[in-house]
Amino acid sequence: MSLIFDIKRYSINDGPGIRLTIFFKGCPLSCIWCHNPEGIKSTKEKLYNKEKCLSCRTCVSVCPNTALAMTSEEISTDATLCTECGTCTEACPANTLEISGHEMGTDEIMKAIERESFIFDQSEGGVTFCGGEPLLHRKLLLELLDKCGKRGIHRAVDSSLYATEAIVREVASNCELILADIKLMDPVLHKKYTGESNELILDNIRMLAAEGFAFIPRIPLIEGINADEKNTKATAMFLSSLPGHKKRTVELLPYHDIAIGKHTRLGTIYNPNNIPMARPSDERIDRCVEIFKEKGIVAIVK
Helix, strand or coil, rough: CCEEEEEEEEEECCCCCEEEEEEEEECCCCCCCCCCHHCCCCCCEECCCCHCCCCHHHHHHHHHCEEEEECCCCCEEECCCCCCCCCCHHHHCCECCCCCCCCEEHHHHHHHHHCHHHHHHHHHCCEEEEEHHHHHHHHHHHHHHHHHHHHEEEEEEEEECCCCCHHHHHHHCCCCEEEEEECCCCCHHHHHHHHHHHCCCCCCCHHHHHHHCCEEEEECCCEEECCHHHHHHHHHHHHHHHCCCCCCCEEEECCCHHHHHHHHHHHCCCCCCCCCECCCCCCHHHHHHHHHCCCCCCCCCC
16 A cells, blocks of 8 residues: 555646556655645645635534634644544535545556556557655555556656666566656755755666666756756756667756645645746747757757
8 A cells, every 4th residue: 555645637748648647645855846745745644725715614523633723714733633534624515625645555546547548548648657756655666567567558657766776677677668857967956956966866867778778858947946058968968978868858847836836735835945946938948958959869848
């Protein structure tokens, strides 16, 4: 069993064709721009959408631990008493409260995957395991990859690759595609913005290339973080140095601030240090594409 915080149908940006994307909860990185902040912690979390709240106090009355209270403005939760049992979310008539993270096992997840099999067949799609970080859930992930493989379902894994080489190799050997996130080339800046250095990640990418595993580098392109010429040129140089680079493509994912609303519902603060971040201009994006092209790499803006 693992905590799953979302299952997205009809995904078209997580691999070829139309896909079902499974989101595992828990991540070893803490990127300040993360658009799935509810996927970072490996435990259940409660989200509260104040705008939908009816102030009916139903959640307060049913909480078995008296962890909720109605203030003059909103429902407040005493984190020392709340166990994320979900009683309040089930009782809320407006779906104001929800629990992020539900325990699911192989059979339950496979049922969700198999329900989409006709769409996979028609679109040459498949299933993508995402997060959070799916490699933190090695046992369940490998079981799912094995069952999907036996059913002829295309398998992709979207990962930061912040894991041991043995785990990355094992997962790569049991899927058709790795979507490999590359944040920054400078290890000091990488640690500043994600919480960890990038040496392990880059080593794993080198291994994937050397072993001939299919992978697509993906870059969250953020003005103020990594969209500058220095980092883009360093990334292009790194990718062009890998075996098989002449066939390489890279996906550029321009920044968006969808995470702001999610942090509000989590009761946390987005970008608490107010680090300047923005979507790159069209001119900047075009320049990034040109830099990769100069190194023989096709950059696709998603």
